[in-house]
Amino acid sequence: MNLLATQICLLSLTIVLCVDAQHLITVNGEGNKSLSIIGEENSTQPPANLVTQRSSEAETIERAGEDLRNNEIGRRVGAAKLLGKYRNSRTSILLVGALDDQSPLVRRAAIVSLAEHASNGFMVYNRSLVEKIYSKLGDSDVEVRREVSTMIPRLVSGMMRSGMEIVEINGRKVYRAVPSTMRPDLLGMTLKAFLDEDAIVRQNVLKYHIYLNVKIPVETLERLLSDSDLGVLLTALTRISTNASHSKIVNQVKQLSNHKDRGIRLKVVSVARDSNRYHPGYRSILRNMTKDSDLEVLSMAAVELARFGERVPSAVVExxxxxxxxxSGMTTQVTTILYAVSALGVDGIGVYRALTDHSSSKIRAVAWQRYINLSAGWEKSSLWLPAIKDRDKGVRQNVLNSLRGRTNNLTEKELSSLVESKFVDVRIFAAQCLLSAKQNAVDSLGFDLLIDEDTIVRSTTIRAMSARRVPGWVKVMSRSLLDDDYVIQRAAMDGLLDDKKNGIPVLLEYVKKHPQSRISNLARFELSKLGSLP
Amino acid sequence: MMKFLFFLIFNFISSSSLFVHGVTQARDGSVRVVQLLKEENGIRRYPDALPSLLKMMNEQTNARFDTDPLYINTLTDERLNENPILYINCDEQPNLEFSDEERAALRRYMELGGFVYLDAGIKASFLGSDLGHSYAAWEERPEVRELFAQVLPEKTFIPLPRDHDLFRIFFRGLPKNKDLKIQASQKRLPETVLNFVEREKWPQATYSFVGIKVKGRLACVASPICAMGWGRDEFGAWIPPISFRIRESAENFEQNLKLASFSGGTYEVTREDGLKDIIYSESGQRPLWVKEPNGSWRIFKYYSGEEISNYAHAFYSRLGMNVFLYALLH
Structure with a gap:
């Protein structure tokens, strides 16, 4: 599990984004001159005359190695920086050696170059080298410590590998697995680093201690849960699971439920939800948080309680x-709360009803859908008719999808509301409703849909009329076959093909009379499949 | 003072409730940003970026934005003209080819007062198809140039000067510790990084932007990808991690870099002053070093970590908010 987590972490680190920028140095004439040496834009190889000036990789590394022993700090810094561009075991050894330089500038340059190797896929696996790098977690320079703590996921595989040893038992050589353990001095350093004076180091060690198989002591976690840095606090909250049942930790989380930062309080809600199974105190924290001054925190706490099956007071629902x-829109939290309102039961229906007037179309869409589904709204047109007047197509589509196939026996008045809609999608729905609407509604409004300006509305109407066999349907189909629009012709043909007694003769006659019509080819094919060759 | 002025101006404008001639805002008075997604189901690298930024603006300014962008997949969508700001992340589009009708619609939109923000509209050639890096070239990417040569053939993109209002309309200066929500005593960035950022990378919180004016108004801007810095998770922590590419020097470094082993390709990138940097890059690796037009050589070093990422996010978000607020006020 830990290995998997480590791999995920490494993968996430390899996709770290990188930014760069411009600079403002003014340029003299030499700049232009040098351009001509370099050659064309996007050339794949540097010009030959430039290559000949350059030394080989071995020479470059050798020279940098010498520079690392130079008396001048600047030379040593430059060498450490340059070695970051060449990834091999020789450069790793040189850079690890430079980590002991007396100048923090050199140590910084060396650790940044080692991190560059790692981010370019070159890991140091030699255990003693990795342990040397990790030991710089105790460096006196904060920048070095930060860089090492950031590198922990990349150092783990080299440092925590299990091994094999040969022991002699009763004169026989036996191979025995040696579990991965951290050197005691490094373990002590790690435990100390949890409380490093620098917040970034504390945060990184907290984030990655699991990969190192180092358990965080309760007292340390307790202190970190009262850290003054928000980043450390957030990370510490995500790390309470192994100590979640400890009353000291419960109390600390309880105190954080009143923290002034809203993000921390939201995190407490999430932590209390996840830790509910470890201690009853977490449920109590959630209950208290339903009185939070921030409506978002309050709502998150309340819906989590509702999900546990607790009744939420009506004042909180309000x-x-x-x-x-x-x-003002669907953020992650709003989405979570919006969907979780269903858990409030009957009270939730009222919330969804209120939200059907929301200015955000996404919220309206979800609210309408939930409102109709939870209140069996498809049976009462008075509930859903306002929804199909919504200006946003996405909202209407959501509602129509909830209604499709569920609305039966629409009256003339109800169907009329749909037929008169200015939205094509609603009129298409009206045409679909002809299949199940009351007969008098079909009689009085079917013709309106048949002459609709939109082709899909007309073709859907034709299909509904033929399926329903309304009086005079054969005539409607035969007239529709004469339409210029292929979609209409196709709908009429399909309708006629379904009725062997009355429909097929009409279609046969049409094909005979209009052999060149676009639909006739297909009609002949379909008729022959049915054994009714013209 | 600036923020107070902004408050007054914004309230005046929002009360007028008109941004594009003859069109209105969202029903509740909030402004809805239109985002182009030519492929609705295409891969999106930063899907939460724009909603996060809009939410931040609602929290930190008096502007009111609908945090749900209105997604359109064609520029002829009639809803475009109902909203004053069009956001296009050029990296999220399969291509930047548009029909005659769409190009005409884009032109009309800008002429009517619409503002177009082309994120990732600047991209250095050596980055290739890597969508996750930005590099501050000072010219629009070739596809953008080609598109606008057809949309506004009489116009060209011009770099925005460092003292342009867009960089200071609401937020001014680089992030401080309080912006990063860390202790005042805590060290923000490694010294070399902070030095480079303040002097060269983002001086006075500016960045490489190019723009086009229509009827005397800045109607379109293009920038290197900024959306990667806008995302926040539900607890307020920044996502995803961002690292810095920094130019560094050292003693005797120019001679070393001239002679150092190198077998990759070179690329030219346009600078603010119009001259070119020569980037040395090896296949499969991040760029190695750069030869600058004044003849100096500097090495690229890569810094990552929580503090670096937080700083970059804070900067990009402040910059992004400035762009949208500028769009509202102009």
């Missing part, structure tokens, strides 16, 4: 409603 009504 506050959830206020929060959602005030939201």
């Amino acid at each position: 506050q959830i409603k206020s929060f959602l009504l005030g939201a």
